[in-house]
Amino acid sequence: MKKLFASVIMCALFIFSFSTAQAQYEQGQLDVNLGVGLLPTFYGSGTTQAIPPVGLSVDYGVSDKISIGGYAAYASTKIDGFDDWGYNYTIIGVRGAYHFDVGSEKFDTYAGGLLGYNIVSFSGDDSFTGAAASAAAFSVFLGGRYRFTDNLGAFAELGYGISVLQLGLNLKF
Structure with missing residues:
Protein backbone atom coordinates (compact mmCIF):
# COMPACT_ATOMS: atom_id res chain seq x y z
CA MET A 1 0.00 0.00 0.00
CA LYS A 2 2.83 2.42 0.85
CA LYS A 3 4.44 1.68 -2.53
CA LEU A 4 1.18 2.57 -4.27
CA PHE A 5 0.98 5.95 -2.53
CA ALA A 6 4.63 6.68 -3.24
CA SER A 7 4.06 5.83 -6.92
CA VAL A 8 0.97 8.07 -7.14
CA ILE A 9 2.82 11.00 -5.59
CA MET A 10 5.88 10.53 -7.79
CA CYS A 11 3.71 10.42 -10.93
CA ALA A 12 1.87 13.58 -9.86
CA LEU A 13 5.14 15.39 -9.15
CA PHE A 14 6.42 14.40 -12.60
CA ILE A 15 3.26 15.48 -14.42
CA PHE A 16 2.86 18.78 -12.56
CA SER A 17 6.54 19.68 -12.88
CA PHE A 18 5.98 20.50 -16.57
CA SER A 19 3.28 23.08 -15.90
CA THR A 20 4.27 26.74 -16.34
CA ALA A 21 0.95 28.48 -15.70
CA GLN A 22 0.47 31.33 -13.26
CA ALA A 23 0.22 30.49 -9.58
CA GLN A 24 -3.23 29.81 -8.19
CA TYR A 25 -1.98 29.60 -4.60
CA GLU A 26 -0.84 32.79 -2.87
CA GLN A 27 1.33 33.82 0.02
CA GLY A 28 -0.89 34.73 2.98
CA GLN A 29 -3.77 32.58 1.77
CA LEU A 30 -5.63 30.62 4.46
CA ASP A 31 -7.53 27.45 3.54
CA VAL A 32 -9.77 25.42 5.83
CA ASN A 33 -10.78 21.91 4.75
CA LEU A 34 -13.57 19.97 6.46
CA GLY A 35 -13.89 16.44 5.13
CA VAL A 36 -15.21 12.93 5.53
CA GLY A 37 -13.11 9.83 4.90
CA LEU A 38 -14.46 7.33 2.40
CA LEU A 39 -11.80 4.64 2.90
CA PRO A 40 -11.06 4.51 6.66
CA THR A 41 -7.72 3.10 7.78
CA PHE A 42 -8.64 2.22 11.37
CA TYR A 43 -10.98 -0.71 11.11
CA GLY A 44 -10.76 -4.23 9.87
CA SER A 45 -12.00 -7.76 10.39
CA GLY A 46 -14.21 -8.04 13.47
CA THR A 47 -14.98 -4.34 13.70
CA THR A 48 -17.62 -2.02 12.31
CA GLN A 49 -17.32 1.69 11.63
CA ALA A 50 -19.26 3.53 14.36
CA ILE A 51 -18.40 7.10 13.39
CA PRO A 52 -16.92 7.68 9.95
CA PRO A 53 -13.57 9.45 9.75
CA VAL A 54 -13.94 13.23 9.88
CA GLY A 55 -11.06 15.65 9.52
CA LEU A 56 -10.24 19.33 9.71
CA SER A 57 -7.12 20.86 8.21
CA VAL A 58 -5.89 24.44 8.02
CA ASP A 59 -3.21 25.55 5.53
CA TYR A 60 -1.47 28.93 5.50
CA GLY A 61 0.52 30.05 2.45
CA VAL A 62 4.04 31.02 3.53
CA SER A 63 4.85 31.53 -0.19
CA ASP A 64 3.15 31.03 -3.56
CA LYS A 65 4.22 27.37 -3.49
CA ILE A 66 4.49 26.32 0.18
CA SER A 67 1.85 26.08 2.90
CA ILE A 68 2.03 24.96 6.50
CA GLY A 69 -0.79 24.21 8.87
CA GLY A 70 -2.52 21.88 11.26
CA TYR A 71 -4.62 18.75 11.08
CA ALA A 72 -7.11 17.08 13.42
CA ALA A 73 -9.20 13.99 12.63
CA TYR A 74 -11.41 11.49 14.45
CA ALA A 75 -12.86 8.03 13.76
CA SER A 76 -14.55 5.37 15.90
CA THR A 77 -15.09 1.63 15.53
CA LYS A 78 -17.14 -0.96 17.42
CA ILE A 79 -16.07 -4.55 18.00
CA ASP A 80 -18.57 -6.95 16.43
CA ALA A 97 2.42 21.10 1.31
CA TYR A 98 3.90 22.12 -2.03
CA HIS A 99 1.35 23.65 -4.44
CA PHE A 100 1.64 23.02 -8.18
CA ASP A 101 0.75 25.40 -11.02
CA VAL A 102 -1.84 23.72 -13.26
CA GLY A 103 -3.08 26.59 -15.41
CA SER A 104 -6.39 27.34 -13.73
CA GLU A 105 -7.23 29.69 -10.90
CA LYS A 106 -10.12 27.40 -9.97
CA PHE A 107 -7.81 24.43 -9.25
CA ASP A 108 -5.20 24.09 -6.52
CA THR A 109 -3.21 20.86 -6.57
CA TYR A 110 -0.70 19.95 -3.90
CA ALA A 111 1.36 17.22 -2.28
CA GLY A 112 2.68 17.17 1.24
CA GLY A 113 3.35 15.43 4.48
CA LEU A 114 1.99 15.23 8.02
CA LEU A 115 3.76 14.69 11.31
CA GLY A 116 1.54 14.14 14.31
CA TYR A 117 0.29 11.86 17.04
CA ASN A 118 -2.41 9.17 16.86
CA ILE A 119 -4.32 8.91 20.14
CA VAL A 120 -6.05 5.53 20.47
CA SER A 121 -8.50 4.74 23.27
CA PHE A 122 -10.47 1.58 24.07
CA SER A 123 -13.92 1.46 25.63
CA GLY A 124 -15.44 -1.70 26.98
CA ASP A 125 -15.43 -4.18 29.85
CA ASP A 126 -12.87 -3.25 32.52
CA SER A 127 -11.78 -6.89 32.78
CA PHE A 128 -10.56 -6.83 29.18
CA THR A 129 -7.49 -4.80 28.32
CA GLY A 130 -7.59 -4.33 24.59
CA ALA A 131 -4.64 -3.08 22.63
CA ALA A 132 -4.82 0.70 22.49
CA ALA A 133 -1.43 1.79 21.22
CA SER A 134 -1.12 5.54 20.72
CA ALA A 135 1.89 6.44 18.59
CA ALA A 136 3.48 8.96 16.28
CA ALA A 137 1.63 9.49 13.00
CA PHE A 138 3.38 10.05 9.68
CA SER A 139 1.60 10.56 6.39
CA VAL A 140 2.05 11.77 2.85
CA PHE A 141 -0.83 13.09 0.80
CA LEU A 142 -1.78 14.26 -2.67
CA GLY A 143 -4.70 16.63 -2.96
CA GLY A 144 -6.68 19.04 -5.02
CA ARG A 145 -9.18 21.82 -4.49
CA TYR A 146 -11.76 23.15 -6.91
CA ARG A 147 -13.25 26.60 -6.25
CA PHE A 148 -16.93 27.19 -6.99
CA THR A 149 -16.51 30.83 -5.93
CA ASP A 150 -13.53 32.87 -4.75
CA ASN A 151 -13.98 31.58 -1.20
CA LEU A 152 -15.89 28.29 -1.45
CA GLY A 153 -14.85 25.01 -2.97
CA ALA A 154 -14.47 21.26 -2.65
CA PHE A 155 -11.36 19.23 -1.95
CA ALA A 156 -10.11 15.66 -2.25
CA GLU A 157 -7.01 14.16 -0.63
CA LEU A 158 -5.43 10.78 -1.19
CA GLY A 159 -3.00 9.64 1.49
CA TYR A 160 -2.49 7.52 4.54
CA GLY A 161 -4.02 9.07 7.66
CA ILE A 162 -7.47 8.75 9.20
CA SER A 163 -8.69 7.67 5.74
CA VAL A 164 -7.06 6.79 2.42
CA LEU A 165 -9.49 9.10 0.57
CA GLN A 166 -11.00 12.20 2.10
CA LEU A 167 -13.57 14.48 0.40
CA GLY A 168 -15.14 17.65 1.65
CA LEU A 169 -15.69 21.39 1.74
CA ASN A 170 -12.96 24.04 1.39
CA LEU A 171 -13.13 27.62 2.60
CA LYS A 172 -10.52 30.17 1.46
CA PHE A 173 -9.80 33.32 3.47
Whole structure:
Protein backbone atom coordinates (compact mmCIF):
# COMPACT_ATOMS: atom_id res chain seq x y z
CA MET A 1 0.00 0.00 0.00
CA LYS A 2 2.83 2.42 0.85
CA LYS A 3 4.44 1.68 -2.53
CA LEU A 4 1.18 2.57 -4.27
CA PHE A 5 0.98 5.95 -2.53
CA ALA A 6 4.63 6.68 -3.24
CA SER A 7 4.06 5.83 -6.92
CA VAL A 8 0.97 8.07 -7.14
CA ILE A 9 2.82 11.00 -5.59
CA MET A 10 5.88 10.53 -7.79
CA CYS A 11 3.71 10.42 -10.93
CA ALA A 12 1.87 13.58 -9.86
CA LEU A 13 5.14 15.39 -9.15
CA PHE A 14 6.42 14.40 -12.60
CA ILE A 15 3.26 15.48 -14.42
CA PHE A 16 2.86 18.78 -12.56
CA SER A 17 6.54 19.68 -12.88
CA PHE A 18 5.98 20.50 -16.57
CA SER A 19 3.28 23.08 -15.90
CA THR A 20 4.27 26.74 -16.34
CA ALA A 21 0.95 28.48 -15.70
CA GLN A 22 0.47 31.33 -13.26
CA ALA A 23 0.22 30.49 -9.58
CA GLN A 24 -3.23 29.81 -8.19
CA TYR A 25 -1.98 29.60 -4.60
CA GLU A 26 -0.84 32.79 -2.87
CA GLN A 27 1.33 33.82 0.02
CA GLY A 28 -0.89 34.73 2.98
CA GLN A 29 -3.77 32.58 1.77
CA LEU A 30 -5.63 30.62 4.46
CA ASP A 31 -7.53 27.45 3.54
CA VAL A 32 -9.77 25.42 5.83
CA ASN A 33 -10.78 21.91 4.75
CA LEU A 34 -13.57 19.97 6.46
CA GLY A 35 -13.89 16.44 5.13
CA VAL A 36 -15.21 12.93 5.53
CA GLY A 37 -13.11 9.83 4.90
CA LEU A 38 -14.46 7.33 2.40
CA LEU A 39 -11.80 4.64 2.90
CA PRO A 40 -11.06 4.51 6.66
CA THR A 41 -7.72 3.10 7.78
CA PHE A 42 -8.64 2.22 11.37
CA TYR A 43 -10.98 -0.71 11.11
CA GLY A 44 -10.76 -4.23 9.87
CA SER A 45 -12.00 -7.76 10.39
CA GLY A 46 -14.21 -8.04 13.47
CA THR A 47 -14.98 -4.34 13.70
CA THR A 48 -17.62 -2.02 12.31
CA GLN A 49 -17.32 1.69 11.63
CA ALA A 50 -19.26 3.53 14.36
CA ILE A 51 -18.40 7.10 13.39
CA PRO A 52 -16.92 7.68 9.95
CA PRO A 53 -13.57 9.45 9.75
CA VAL A 54 -13.94 13.23 9.88
CA GLY A 55 -11.06 15.65 9.52
CA LEU A 56 -10.24 19.33 9.71
CA SER A 57 -7.12 20.86 8.21
CA VAL A 58 -5.89 24.44 8.02
CA ASP A 59 -3.21 25.55 5.53
CA TYR A 60 -1.47 28.93 5.50
CA GLY A 61 0.52 30.05 2.45
CA VAL A 62 4.04 31.02 3.53
CA SER A 63 4.85 31.53 -0.19
CA ASP A 64 3.15 31.03 -3.56
CA LYS A 65 4.22 27.37 -3.49
CA ILE A 66 4.49 26.32 0.18
CA SER A 67 1.85 26.08 2.90
CA ILE A 68 2.03 24.96 6.50
CA GLY A 69 -0.79 24.21 8.87
CA GLY A 70 -2.52 21.88 11.26
CA TYR A 71 -4.62 18.75 11.08
CA ALA A 72 -7.11 17.08 13.42
CA ALA A 73 -9.20 13.99 12.63
CA TYR A 74 -11.41 11.49 14.45
CA ALA A 75 -12.86 8.03 13.76
CA SER A 76 -14.55 5.37 15.90
CA THR A 77 -15.09 1.63 15.53
CA LYS A 78 -17.14 -0.96 17.42
CA ILE A 79 -16.07 -4.55 18.00
CA ASP A 80 -18.57 -6.95 16.43
CA GLY A 81 -20.59 -8.93 18.98
CA PHE A 82 -19.86 -6.52 21.86
CA ASP A 83 -22.31 -3.62 22.05
CA ASP A 84 -20.21 -1.29 24.21
CA TRP A 85 -16.70 -2.21 23.06
CA GLY A 86 -14.79 -0.18 20.57
CA TYR A 87 -11.85 2.03 19.67
CA ASN A 88 -11.59 5.77 19.19
CA TYR A 89 -8.86 7.26 17.03
CA THR A 90 -7.77 10.89 17.07
CA ILE A 91 -4.92 12.24 14.96
CA ILE A 92 -3.48 15.68 15.69
CA GLY A 93 -0.54 17.05 13.74
CA VAL A 94 1.22 19.63 11.63
CA ARG A 95 1.37 19.47 7.87
CA GLY A 96 3.16 21.10 5.02
CA ALA A 97 2.42 21.10 1.31
CA TYR A 98 3.90 22.12 -2.03
CA HIS A 99 1.35 23.65 -4.44
CA PHE A 100 1.64 23.02 -8.18
CA ASP A 101 0.75 25.40 -11.02
CA VAL A 102 -1.84 23.72 -13.26
CA GLY A 103 -3.08 26.59 -15.41
CA SER A 104 -6.39 27.34 -13.73
CA GLU A 105 -7.23 29.69 -10.90
CA LYS A 106 -10.12 27.40 -9.97
CA PHE A 107 -7.81 24.43 -9.25
CA ASP A 108 -5.20 24.09 -6.52
CA THR A 109 -3.21 20.86 -6.57
CA TYR A 110 -0.70 19.95 -3.90
CA ALA A 111 1.36 17.22 -2.28
CA GLY A 112 2.68 17.17 1.24
CA GLY A 113 3.35 15.43 4.48
CA LEU A 114 1.99 15.23 8.02
CA LEU A 115 3.76 14.69 11.31
CA GLY A 116 1.54 14.14 14.31
CA TYR A 117 0.29 11.86 17.04
CA ASN A 118 -2.41 9.17 16.86
CA ILE A 119 -4.32 8.91 20.14
CA VAL A 120 -6.05 5.53 20.47
CA SER A 121 -8.50 4.74 23.27
CA PHE A 122 -10.47 1.58 24.07
CA SER A 123 -13.92 1.46 25.63
CA GLY A 124 -15.44 -1.70 26.98
CA ASP A 125 -15.43 -4.18 29.85
CA ASP A 126 -12.87 -3.25 32.52
CA SER A 127 -11.78 -6.89 32.78
CA PHE A 128 -10.56 -6.83 29.18
CA THR A 129 -7.49 -4.80 28.32
CA GLY A 130 -7.59 -4.33 24.59
CA ALA A 131 -4.64 -3.08 22.63
CA ALA A 132 -4.82 0.70 22.49
CA ALA A 133 -1.43 1.79 21.22
CA SER A 134 -1.12 5.54 20.72
CA ALA A 135 1.89 6.44 18.59
CA ALA A 136 3.48 8.96 16.28
CA ALA A 137 1.63 9.49 13.00
CA PHE A 138 3.38 10.05 9.68
CA SER A 139 1.60 10.56 6.39
CA VAL A 140 2.05 11.77 2.85
CA PHE A 141 -0.83 13.09 0.80
CA LEU A 142 -1.78 14.26 -2.67
CA GLY A 143 -4.70 16.63 -2.96
CA GLY A 144 -6.68 19.04 -5.02
CA ARG A 145 -9.18 21.82 -4.49
CA TYR A 146 -11.76 23.15 -6.91
CA ARG A 147 -13.25 26.60 -6.25
CA PHE A 148 -16.93 27.19 -6.99
CA THR A 149 -16.51 30.83 -5.93
CA ASP A 150 -13.53 32.87 -4.75
CA ASN A 151 -13.98 31.58 -1.20
CA LEU A 152 -15.89 28.29 -1.45
CA GLY A 153 -14.85 25.01 -2.97
CA ALA A 154 -14.47 21.26 -2.65
CA PHE A 155 -11.36 19.23 -1.95
CA ALA A 156 -10.11 15.66 -2.25
CA GLU A 157 -7.01 14.16 -0.63
CA LEU A 158 -5.43 10.78 -1.19
CA GLY A 159 -3.00 9.64 1.49
CA TYR A 160 -2.49 7.52 4.54
CA GLY A 161 -4.02 9.07 7.66
CA ILE A 162 -7.47 8.75 9.20
CA SER A 163 -8.69 7.67 5.74
CA VAL A 164 -7.06 6.79 2.42
CA LEU A 165 -9.49 9.10 0.57
CA GLN A 166 -11.00 12.20 2.10
CA LEU A 167 -13.57 14.48 0.40
CA GLY A 168 -15.14 17.65 1.65
CA LEU A 169 -15.69 21.39 1.74
CA ASN A 170 -12.96 24.04 1.39
CA LEU A 171 -13.13 27.62 2.60
CA LYS A 172 -10.52 30.17 1.46
CA PHE A 173 -9.80 33.32 3.47
